[in-house]
Amino acid sequence: MDLIEVVHGERELFARAGHLFDVDELACAANTLFTWWRTNPEPQPNPRRLKRLRKMFRLSAMLDPSWSQQAHVMAEHGAEVRVTADELNETLLLGHRFVIMAGDMSRGERSYSVISAPEAVQGIHALYEAAWRAASPLEVHDASMVELRPLTPGILTALNDGLTDEAAARALGLSLRTYRRRVAELMAAMGATSRFQAGSRARELGLV
Amino acid sequence: MDLIEVVHGERELFARAGHLFDVDELACAANTLFTWWRTNPEPQPNPRRLKRLRKMFRLSAMLDPSWSQQAHVMAEHGAEVRVTADELNETLLLGHRFVIMAGDMSRGERSYSVISAPEAVQGIHALYEAAWRAASPLEVHDASMVELRPLTPGILTALNDGLTDEAAARALGLSLRTYRRRVAELMAAMGATSRFQAGSRARELGLV
DNA sequence: CACCTCGTGGCCACAAGCTGCCATGCTCGG
DNA sequence: CCGAGCATGGCAGCTTGTGGCCACGAGGTG
Structure with a gap:
């Protein structure tokens, strides 16, 4: 294999580089590539060989209950899990000799x-x-998510339905100040600085 | 065929009902099913048999240059094209005896x-x-889109970048009043009543 | 029981956004 | 050339949103 090689799509990636996953230490950032690998039938990780697994999730992704659940399942199975506010690209560190980094979408494939x-x-x-x-x-x-987490779906629904903060606060049984505090936290977690951006990000993240 | 039949996915639809498209009059609403049919290799419409083709596009979809282009191409080829502000579901009227209506997504297929x-x-x-x-x-x-159309991409970029109206107006070379007038028109075209909804809709429509 | 921490909610100042109104100027048709 | 129509832009009034500040109360700890 050359010092750097570009492939298109997950299938080609695993066809060409799947064997590299046979390592004892694996670290990854962001969300989808690792998930794809774990659900891909070939090749599967050798459970005894892998000694250390680290995973960094994006904060914005953790607003999604299914990602959050997945993070906890991984942690329960011995992985070290952290959450970052940075918008990291997909990155996989395979031992100390190989790295896989995601690039752009082209022709429908990354x-x-x-x-x-x-x-x-x-x-x-x-x-x-x-x-x-x-x-x-x-x-x-x-x-840090204790107050926000249970309210996130309701807040997103209210925002997506176009309710004013006052109407949404009433609907969710909160004071206007607290509702606005929660919306601000949600926007920060999504990395949004305006309501339009928040709407766009929420849709992009599959939260609405 | 029964009086009503439910199928899943476009491939199954055309496998089961493709022969019904051999009609002299066809009317449709919304966007994707007709496009799928026209790009599906089998069966193709009999160009001499089809005498009248009508297509209604959603106003929100027409904000997307590629849909707008497609509408014009259809009009140039003799189809009657209209634009509706209503959020219609996918509907195909095949002559006067058959109708196809889209339902929900399930298992990744409509x-x-x-x-x-x-x-x-x-x-x-x-x-x-x-x-x-x-x-x-x-x-x-x-x-009616003469003023809005050329500005739509720039406005959406500005909104998605989180610019204030004042900053965006300056960036686009418009007065604040005119910029806000255009944003209001864009929001109306998308059927949004709040900036959050507009962001969500823009992302949903693939405009950002 | 007292004290500390922290979340909530009310209030407020300010910023951002929404829309109506009107003056101005440009374009087009008669 | 003139008048009508219409888009722009300035201004203003109002609504909605942002976030700081502070009082209060609940819960936990020593």
Whole structure:
């Protein structure tokens, strides 16, 4: 394999580089590639060989109950899970010799770079470590979401139905101030600074 | 075929009901089913047999340049095209004996009802005619979009970037009043009454 | 029981957005 | 050339949203 190789789509990626997953340490950031790999029938990870698994979820993705559930299932199965507010690209660190990074969508498929150049792999590892240290452990994230989490679906429904904050607060049994506080937290978690952006992001994340 | 039949997905629909498209008059509402049919290799419409083709596009869809382009291409090829502000479901009227109506997504595929019960077909025809009369001919729609159309991409970008109206107006070379006038028109075209809804709809329509 | 922490809610100042009204100017047709 | 129609832009009044500040109360801990 060349020092860097670009493939298109997950099937091609795993056909060409699936064997690289046979490592004892795996770290990943963002959401979908790892999920695709775990649900892909070939090749499956050797459960005894993998000694350390780390996963960083995006904060915005964690607003989705199914992602949140998945994070907890992974944690229960021994993975180290953190949550980051940064909008990281899909990244997979396979041991210390290979890295897979997602690129752009083209022709309906995402491209992936499989990198084995030692300098690049090392640099990406260092960046991953920095992002990992800055991210919140899952339990800290959970604690900070105690007030927002149960209200998120209701708030998103109210916003998507076009209710004013006053009407939405009444509908959800909250004061106007608290409703607005929760909306601000939700917008921050989605990385949105305006209501339009929040609507766009919520739809993009599949939350509405 | 029974008086009403439900199928799942476009492939099954055309496998089961493709022969029904061999009619001399066809009317449809909304966007994707007709497009799917025209790009499906089997069966193709008999160009000499089809005497009248009518198509109603949703106003919100017409904000997308590719849909707008498609509407014009159809009009140039002899179809009667109108634009409606109503959020119609996918509907195909095949002559005066069959109707296909889209249902919900399930298991990643949309369900379709193929209806041949004469009373239902007649009722749906009457509703279609009413909606058709209420819709705007393509040229009337175009005239009303003269100011908004060229600005739509820029406005959507500005909104999605979280710019204030004042900053966006400056960026687009418009006065604040005119920018806000255009945003209001865009929101009306999308059927949105709040900025959050507009963001959600824009993302849903693939406009951002 | 007292004290501390923290979430809630009311109030307020300010910013951003919504829309009506009207003056102005441009374009087009008679 | 003139008048009508219509889009723009400024202004204003109002609504909605943003977030700080503070009082209060609940819960937990020593």
